[in-house]
Amino acid sequence: MKIIPVYALSGFLGSGKTTLLTGMLNYLKQQGKRPAVIMNEIGDVNIDRLLVDHDVPMTEMLNGCICCTIREDLGATLLNMYHQFQPDIIIIESTGIANPLELIEGITNVSLKVDIELKLVTTVVSAPHFLALTHERRKTRRLMEEQIRCADLLLLNKTDQLTDEHNQEVKNQLMQLNPHANIIETLRCDIDMDVLFTSIHREGELRGQNEQYPSIEKASEHTHHHTHNHVMTYTHRFDEAVDRQYFKKLFSEIPSEVYRAKGVIKFIEDHESYLFQYAYREIEFVKINPQQSVEPVAVFIGDHFDKIQVKRAIQELTVNI
Template sequence: MLQSVPIHIFSGFLGSGKTTLLKKTLDYYTESGKKPVVIMNEIGEINLDGMIIGEEVPMAEMLSGCICCTIRGDLSMAIKNLYTEHQPDVIFIESTGIANPMEIMEGVTDASLLMPVVLKSIVTVVDAPHLLSLSQKPRRKTSALMKEQIRCASLVILNKADKVSTEELDELDRLIRAWNPFALIEITVYCQLDLQILESLNDLPAGRTVEEKCKAACGSEQGQACDHRHAAPDDKAHHHHHTHDHVIAYTHYFNRPIDLDKFEEVIRSLPQQVYRAKGIVQTTDGESTMHHLFQYAYRELEFMNLRIKPKVAVQNVAVFIGENFSKDDVIQALDKI
């Protein structure tokens, strides 16, 4: 009997730590002598997170859209191409932070009709302080999406635990268990955990598939279809409504090296509605050009010097993702740098 290749979906809202987890996971599997491949999805025009993935790991990029809607039809083909070309031991899909994992599963199911692959888990990474904030002051669409991502998970990683108190962690644990009593919960900082847990997720109990676990978490009765929307009671939208249609992604290209101090000042003054920003910006000391990878999530900014081979062309670019923010205001601020 032909051995099926396991597929793991990494889900989680913007800035939760999915790429950090993916990098650690790929290193773990590679060092264990296994061959992973990865599909990375960005809502923007450039896959910045993919630049930190080692060249030894085959990767497919799905850009300018969300897997669960505008480019879902391409997902099964991306899986097929990676499987055919590289014969991997395991496939990882990192979805954009606004994706509904249940709808991603449809693309994986399509792929399973073409080749021996099987969905083994959905791993949802949760930003602890962000979930705490939403639990205290819900935003209907964002809260509904995060609940959806948690409800469908086989494993929930409650990340950034150092940013909340022990009592708040207990509160979040109870909330997650109320939404999904079937998932394993791991509490982490920088997604640091024993990655052997992913191996155990390859052995789901007989008769309990990922789909069945999600249906049980939804409260659907046996044999009854679940629409997996979990909308608020006053939501009268049709089933094709997506919970992230309020999300804005803006990609800004710089045409010259910038002043890093001024750029940091702009980033730290971004409106609250900008949840996530990331990019590679160029600076110069008059003699040489330097590149800096930056990550911004929920008011926290981090820079990392990026060593790039001379033959590799690198964009001078920043991507901003959030809810209903003014792109014009962001553009005006960046143009003044």
């Protein structure tokens, strides 16, 4: 029986994990491989599923974080995917607020029952966001550090948004947090997939040896189940199309504690559906092709923000049309 390799993707909200995932899937399909995906989302809607081709087996784990509230379901999901699809490779994209240490343990536990093997833990780090949190000790910063400590490969993403000096500053901090990980600077997570899939592999006999990965031992001393209790979500479903400019303006009026939003929106200008991504005060739109019958919805994620304020700002957006 073949051993199915498992690749885990970690990284804080908006760092670029889904962009990396789509790149990995395109590469694998070009190589004639049959990948399967497990996507974990903290909210009750998985927007990113629209970016995965329908012929790729995918399981959604919603309304929770792999590392705690639905952790037990991960084992069952992996086992089901193994028996039902027998893919060549399994990729797990965890929610941005997950600590990958428990994810690693969960995959390892399943590997004792069936022929799967954790090959690589990749953490995507948004260079400008990490730098912005350099001198803060908030829970967000601590969570990002734990994601970095557990990685075999670190992708320092969005480096075009910083000077060379600041990028080097971030890189030095990453090396201090995890001296054992490979670090690759990227733009939009554009990486040589041959490197990711063939050159860098986590050695099974090393997994769990704290003398080899002292950062994991340090991470295990924390109380992981409480590292993201400060994170909350609000899901809003739209009954009608909205004005594009008013929608952009919305993000200057919502609470600053909202640091991530994504969803599907339909604009009155062309009545076509767009996938939108908002992170770190920047927003981008991608037209959904081919157009699908998708419910317009937006998911807002942040630190203890005022949901009523967000809802009111959206209502005013609709009134202004």
